[in-house]
Amino acid sequence: MSGNGKSSTRPPSAPDDGRAPAGPPVAEATDITKRYGSTVALDHARITVRSGETHALVGRNGAGKSTLVSILTGLQPADSGEIRFSGQPAPRPSDRDAWRQQVACVYQKSTIIPQLTVAENLLINRYDRGRSGLIDWRTLRRRARDLLAVWSVDVDVDARAMDLSVEQRQFVEIARALSFGARFIILDEPTAQLDAAAIDRLFDRVRDLQNQGVTFLYISHHLQEIYEICDMVTVFRDARHIVTAPVAELPRSELVAAMTGDATALEAPRSRTAPAGSADVVLDVAALTLDGMFQDVSFQVRSGEVVGLAGSGGSGRTEVAETIVGLRAPHAGTVTVDGRHPRAGSVSAALAGGVGFVPQDRHHQGLVTGMSIADNATMTIPERLGSAGFLSTRRRDAIANTLIDELAIKTPGPDLPVSGLSGGNQQKVVMARALANDPRVLVLITPTAGVDVRSKEFLLDKVDEVAGTGTGVVVASDELDDLRICDRVLVMFQGRIVADMPSGWSDHDIVAAMEGLTVDA
Amino acid sequence: DNSPGDGGSTTPVVGVDYPRSDTDFWNSYIKYTPQFATELGLDLKTTNSQNDVAKLTSNVQSFISQGVKGIAMAPQDTAAIAPALQTLATKKIPVVTIDTRPDQGKVFMVVRADNRAYGEKACQFLGTKLGGAGKVVMLQGDLASVNGRDRTEAFSECMKKNYPGIKVFGEATNWDGALASQKLQIRLTEHPDIKGVYMQSSFALAGTLQLLKQRGLLTAPTDPKHVFVVSNDGIPKELQDIGAGNIDATVSQPADLYAKYALHYLKAAIDGKTFQPGPTDHDSTIIQVRDGVLEDQLSAPLVTLDGGTYGGVPSLKPDDKSLWGNNIG
Amino acid sequence: MPESLTAADTATDGPAVTAGRTPRRPVGKLAIARLRDLALVPAIVLIAVVGQIINPVFLKPDNLINIVQTMSEIALLVLAQTIVLVAGKMDLSLESTFGLAPGVAAWLTVAVGTGHGIGLVPGAWSIPVTLVVGALIGIANAALIVRFGLHGFIVTLGMLIVLRGLLTGISGGQTFFNLPESMMYLGNAVWIGIPASIWLCVALFAAGIILLGYTGFGRSLYAIGGNVDAAKAAGIRTDRVLWIALIGASVLAALGGLMLSGRLASVAASQGNGAIFTVFAAAVIGGVSLNGGKGTMFGAFTGILLLFMIQNVLTLAGVPAQWIGALNGAIILIALVVSRITGGRAQE
Amino acid sequence: MPESLTAADTATDGPAVTAGRTPRRPVGKLAIARLRDLALVPAIVLIAVVGQIINPVFLKPDNLINIVQTMSEIALLVLAQTIVLVAGKMDLSLESTFGLAPGVAAWLTVAVGTGHGIGLVPGAWSIPVTLVVGALIGIANAALIVRFGLHGFIVTLGMLIVLRGLLTGISGGQTFFNLPESMMYLGNAVWIGIPASIWLCVALFAAGIILLGYTGFGRSLYAIGGNVDAAKAAGIRTDRVLWIALIGASVLAALGGLMLSGRLASVAASQGNGAIFTVFAAAVIGGVSLNGGKGTMFGAFTGILLLFMIQNVLTLAGVPAQWIGALNGAIILIALVVSRITGGRAQE
Numbered sequence A: 001m002s003g004n005g006k007s008s009t010r011p012p013s014a015p016d017d018g019r020a021p022a023g024p025p026v027a028e029a030t031d032i033t034k035r036y037g038s039t040v041a042l043d044h045a046r047i048t049v050r051s052g053e054t055h056a057l058v059g060r061n062g063a064g065k066s067t068l069v070s071i072l073t074g075l076q077p078a079d080s081g082e083i084r085f086s087g088q089p090a091p092r093p094s095d096r097d098a099w100r101q102q103v104a105c106v107y108q109k110s111t112i113i114p115q116l117t118v119a120e121n122l123l124i125n126r127y128d129r130g131r132s133g134l135i136d137w138r139t140l141r142r143r144a145r146d147l148l149a150v151w152s153v154d155v156d157v158d159a160r161a162m163d164l165s166v167e168q169r170q171f172v173e174i175a176r177a178l179s180f181g182a183r184f185i186i187l188d189e190p191t192a193q194l195d196a197a198a199i200d201r202l203f204d205r206v207r208d209l210q211n212q213g214v215t216f217l218y219i220s221h222h223l224q225e226i227y228e229i230c231d232m233v234t235v236f237r238d239a240r241h242i243v244t245a246p247v248a249e250l251p252r253s254e255l256v257a258a259m260t261g262d263a264t265a266l267e268a269p270r271s272r273t274a275p276a277g278s279a280d281v282v283l284d285v286a287a288l289t290l291d292g293m294f295q296d297v298s299f300q301v302r303s304g305e306v307v308g309l310a311g312s313g314g315s316g317r318t319e320v321a322e323t324i325v326g327l328r329a330p331h332a333g334t335v336t337v338d339g340r341h342p343r344a345g346s347v348s349a350a351l352a353g354g355v356g357f358v359p360q361d362r363h364h365q366g367l368v369t370g371m372s373i374a375d376n377a378t379m380t381i382p383e384r385l386g387s388a389g390f391l392s393t394r395r396r397d398a399i400a401n402t403l404i405d406e407l408a409i410k411t412p413g414p415d416l417p418v419s420g421l422s423g424g425n426q427q428k429v430v431m432a433r434a435l436a437n438d439p440r441v442l443v444l445i446t447p448t449a450g451v452d453v454r455s456k457e458f459l460l461d462k463v464d465e466v467a468g469t470g471t472g473v474v475v476a477s478d479e480l481d482d483l484r485i486c487d488r489v490l491v492m493f494q495g496r497i498v499a500d501m502p503s504g505w506s507d508h509d510i511v512a513a514m515e516g517l518t519v520d521a
Numbered sequence B: 001d002n003s004p005g006d007g008g009s010t011t012p013v014v015g016v017d018y019p020r021s022d023t024d025f026w027n028s029y030i031k032y033t034p035q036f037a038t039e040l041g042l043d044l045k046t047t048n049s050q051n052d053v054a055k056l057t058s059n060v061q062s063f064i065s066q067g068v069k070g071i072a073m074a075p076q077d078t079a080a081i082a083p084a085l086q087t088l089a090t091k092k093i094p095v096v097t098i099d100t101r102p103d104q105g106k107v108f109m110v111v112r113a114d115n116r117a118y119g120e121k122a123c124q125f126l127g128t129k130l131g132g133a134g135k136v137v138m139l140q141g142d143l144a145s146v147n148g149r150d151r152t153e154a155f156s157e158c159m160k161k162n163y164p165g166i167k168v169f170g171e172a173t174n175w176d177g178a179l180a181s182q183k184l185q186i187r188l189t190e191h192p193d194i195k196g197v198y199m200q201s202s203f204a205l206a207g208t209l210q211l212l213k214q215r216g217l218l219t220a221p222t223d224p225k226h227v228f229v230v231s232n233d234g235i236p237k238e239l240q241d242i243g244a245g246n247i248d249a250t251v252s253q254p255a256d257l258y259a260k261y262a263l264h265y266l267k268a269a270i271d272g273k274t275f276q277p278g279p280t281d282h283d284s285t286i287i288q289v290r291d292g293v294l295e296d297q298l299s300a301p302l303v304t305l306d307g308g309t310y311g312g313v314p315s316l317k318p319d320d321k322s323l324w325g326n327n328i329g
Numbered sequence C, D: 001m002p003e004s005l006t007a008a009d010t011a012t013d014g015p016a017v018t019a020g021r022t023p024r025r026p027v028g029k030l031a032i033a034r035l036r037d038l039a040l041v042p043a044i045v046l047i048a049v050v051g052q053i054i055n056p057v058f059l060k061p062d063n064l065i066n067i068v069q070t071m072s073e074i075a076l077l078v079l080a081q082t083i084v085l086v087a088g089k090m091d092l093s094l095e096s097t098f099g100l101a102p103g104v105a106a107w108l109t110v111a112v113g114t115g116h117g118i119g120l121v122p123g124a125w126s127i128p129v130t131l132v133v134g135a136l137i138g139i140a141n142a143a144l145i146v147r148f149g150l151h152g153f154i155v156t157l158g159m160l161i162v163l164r165g166l167l168t169g170i171s172g173g174q175t176f177f178n179l180p181e182s183m184m185y186l187g188n189a190v191w192i193g194i195p196a197s198i199w200l201c202v203a204l205f206a207a208g209i210i211l212l213g214y215t216g217f218g219r220s221l222y223a224i225g226g227n228v229d230a231a232k233a234a235g236i237r238t239d240r241v242l243w244i245a246l247i248g249a250s251v252l253a254a255l256g257g258l259m260l261s262g263r264l265a266s267v268a269a270s271q272g273n274g275a276i277f278t279v280f281a282a283a284v285i286g287g288v289s290l291n292g293g294k295g296t297m298f299g300a301f302t303g304i305l306l307l308f309m310i311q312n313v314l315t316l317a318g319v320p321a322q323w324i325g326a327l328n329g330a331i332i333l334i335a336l337v338v339s340r341i342t343g344g345r346a347q348e
């Protein structure tokens, strides 16, 4: 059972190979039910995490993973069911300190307080007090500095958290969670915002702790990570426990089947046939520069071509994509769409010029969650909904219905607020919005972030299909799965394109290029 | 527009709109009104326009809907009431206005004390007491109030004319005691030799006295440090303070007479009586302000500790039984 | 940042899921959305019944006209504020615009001597002047809020104080009267037996319903109020929409002020003071969210209607003068609380 | 995943990334944070210089004492509001508490006949009664906001109207005079040559600085205002902290009202009306964010000090009465704008 998971190199965590470890499990949840209104988030779910193991919890969006985490960490009570730590009943809900001695957690939602300093965020509610009973800031800062040193996170402890980069913040969260000295740590999608190097650093640290006997519950949609560092895996589906098994005994296809409740295997990665070299250039990016972000970026996308824009966080790939769609105004260079130059820095001009756009993060830029699916999906095409600024609700709903069918969005109707959709379906709405104006150029930024495997597959298929109709596609992402559908991948490093890889690249080459280790062609 | 319900022989329904309910003076008026209505046998409907003329117009409408036979009101904004008066005129509902005189339109009678006279009386008293020299602070009400403006103008003009040696500092206070106290404090700091204060309403009374006390200026009138204080309204507290020697004078605004004669004239109008300019039976004069507007100018006596005469203005003693402030509570 | 977080999260819960399981398409949902619009109707009916019991005058056409006429001017402020609120902003200065805009018009048109104007321009200019002043105030607000990215609450709070001060300044605290004919028209005309201001108010609300519900502009307002970044990424010119919304709101406020000045045949230096409290209360009771992106024009209309009906009933009931304020306040508070509770969501 | 992304993203653009790249060490940051506290000091100095030039009385100790004494009561409201704002809420009803709390005390203690009180309890009870009324109002607010999750702006707007109405109700709209000795003490006593209210105000602000900066409770307020879910996750009892903050704020407002009543030896039915505008302006100019989690007590103090200095200078300068409002407003608006611009960030 214990880990000869594929790429794991660490020694087995459970010494008694092949048998269940002695003693009570570190954490055990039995028969947990939790409802939100009419939503059943957990339906008699259970999980058992044994001492020293690294236990993966997987499931599609909305399967109830994060809900279980919040119950396991005492943030909210279950409607019914029981939590035990090392055989003892869980502390009272109000006794947060007792909970924190049992379990530490990096939550899916950021628990950083942006206005406060890094030091305070690290040690919040655990202040050092001087003799007067008042907070001793100097000691506090020193402790914070020591904590960060462990992670070699080079940030000023007096900086405000809001001024940190995404990655730095994530490490502050992780450092804080690990600083409680708990022997059981939950990580809920800690890697969703980290680039490859950062993930490596995290995993190194996790392995250290594993060697010290610390127990982990690890949640991620990146299945390869599960195989990399986990021993056991539990699958949830539709709020229920489906299976728990050693990672090594659950090959990828079975794991996915357990998650989706659907035996058909994932399709093999497509082998795309790149469009003929003679196809029209639909997107021409020439010498684009945005000071401090990227310099002198040039490339072309042909009709029907899918071009990947890879790079780690901070490499400038997202910014290039955002500049193409007009979210940012470049300091130099031009963007030509279908032979014309939409006004720089204007999204509406870019859209009118034939650009479709899936932004980086659906909650932040993709959706107005309080509005209906129809409103969201047609937000980019007000001119098609009626004349003289008026809109016909009938026409809007008709268009929306078409899009709903096309993207197989699961909904009772076009007037459901998107807040009522599951994550994967929400992302489909964002895609629908991008496709609504029949773009000549489709720009996608991390289009599958945070969506589960099945939805991911669907979305990428869709991209393929759209390219088939002659649209040029740019995929800005660092997820290898996203890049696999591309005809070629441009790799960016520190604001420049450092490699242009035709399809057929190996994972290693691309990761190396994203790290700045250019393999000369 | 007789609604069929009231046959005519029953007690007539009249509407009285109270202008506001957050000052001592008007609350006394509010207290007196039902009293006199019962005395005169009138069926009273009341509303409160909270110092908002838009509300007053709306209240007038609901009076009309309720079929009142006459309306008494005290429009604090004398210009804005014109359209309402016009409506009432077309419906032949007589109107008596209290305290203020509308700028336009017809009313059956205006019942008010002359606000200019308040300012003048205060000026004469202070001028006499100060011997025609010194510095005086005038704590005005709100710039937007007609009555306040009348008092301000009369006081300033009288000072200029009769006591040119007195320097007046006018301070707008929005009828706010805290603001009045703040302004007075600043002036006292700037000019420690201020010898007189005229408060245009009792709102600033307590704060002013407190300030004087703090600065050791609340002394007997014989003391050279004494600051002469004249108030305006005639609420019981002022009368007590005059008796106690804390303030020196006030102008008693006849809240009781306002209520009494407002209803008196309303009843007269309903009974079809008419009036001519000239002296009345209650120690006042009716004057013709303009065509179609008569005004009964009630007297507003000056009250001083000794009841003496100042600059030709006679005064009453604070315990005089005719003062409304001695007749309530 | 954390704000958008919360917004996204809270949206997750709710009744959606049940619907998710019935695999039918159109129907239902819209009907429910409409129903929410009607949330105040029971309360309005209740007040009408209570009013009628207390005083049979209540339901007389005269009295009903009285209610709507007196609310018509403030209702325009509510209309304006609703537009701004839906777009996720706030405009406190509307109450001052309500007084200052007609005030400036009066100041410029009323002849010297007759009513302390300065008689600079002929009376016929008064309406354009009012609206232009409204637009200028809107431009100032929009410049500070949209162009310079200052906080709307702060900017408009400052503007509220300044504009109020300006009106006191030009009027010397006095009331302008002897207004030119054209200024008086809207407040006094009667069309087909019903005051023009009622027609105007109702027509503008009808336009507002269409604007918010059935135009691209209206949907942009919701999108911006709901998630400004998403709106931007969808190609909505958020800045332009906000400029138009803020300027439009100020112009509406100016128009409302004009109507009131006409009805009262004067502009008091205090016109509009304190009205913003009523305006917010009406909008919120009517279901408009202070956080943007939510609420309808019809709801806002029922909100202000309810408030004025309550006031009317209290007046007809002859509640003692000094207790009217407390009673009115208590009813508003209860209405706010109830409307929030029935409206579901805790935080909005 | 997506949720946390949201939080992260906004930071991605703009200066965040650069910050991540410059790994400079201690020095600067804290110093800058402190500097931001002092943002208004130049403005205060400027006003002082201008004031002195305009009128040499300005810098006389007497006048300076005037300024601080007259601001001391409102300053307590600012102190209270700052606590509430830092925790990410708002309390509009503070201005009504400011009047109602001492009003109730006067009503209960002033003997019948001498000043329309009802003389139910002896005068010595007046201070406890004031504070208890403050606490009760705070409890009502907290119950509605924290317990029932209603929107703070809405609840306290409703409360503002109700409480104001209640004061008019119990006082019959009249001013309470002849207050008991104990009520007058704080507003009048002089300790070591300086009015007690100044001592009290300064001491409370000093306590406020320590509370917000150096106690777990204070830091909890910032945490809650910054990200309430995160605060909860960190084991902060957010509900309890908010209860205490709201109740504490109301008690402070009651205390402020008591001091003013003492200084004016009376409680007017309108005490506190409109004060909330000044309070918000002061807090915001002083750098307190309306979105919670940001601002310091010292900043808030400089905010209210600046406003009162401006008023004092305007009075001493003898600005014509009708223009004082506009001038005062313009200066406030400019101060707001400037303080926002120098304060950095657009959105807060």
Ligand SMILES: Nc1ncnc2c1ncn2[C@@H]1O[C@H](COP(=O)(O)OP(=O)(O)OP(=O)(O)O)[C@@H](O)[C@H]1O
Pocket: A036, A039, A040, A041, A059, A060, A061, A062, A063, A064, A065, A066, A067, A068, A108, A423, A450, C012, C013, C014, D001
């Ligand atoms: N606070 C809440 N209020 C209402 N519903 C909630 C709440 N939190 C979660 N849910 C619902 O409970 C279900 C489970 O959500 P949960 O966040 O646990 O899923 P998850 O497995 O973590 O999904 P993901 O992979 O997307 O993170 C979902 O349907 C979600 O909408």
Ligand SMILES: Nc1ncnc2c1ncn2[C@@H]1O[C@H](COP(=O)(O)OP(=O)(O)OP(=O)(O)O)[C@@H](O)[C@H]1O
Pocket: A039, A060, A061, A062, A063, A238, A410, A411, A419, A420, A421, A422, A423, A424, A425, A426, A452, A454, A455, C012, C013, C016, C017, C019, C020, C021
């Ligand atoms: N966060 C949520 N809030 C409200 N309803 C939700 C949420 N998540 C899921 N639902 C509802 O529950 C249903 C099932 O959700 P679930 O996430 O299992 O869908 P799914 O089939 O897995 O879709 P996807 O491929 O998008 O994950 C959805 O159709 C939706 O109506």
Ligand SMILES: [Mg+2]
Pocket: A060, A061, A062, A063, A422, A423, A424, A452
């Ligand atoms: Mg799912």
Ligand SMILES: [Mg+2]
Pocket: A065, A066, A067, A108, A188
């Ligand atoms: Mg989750």
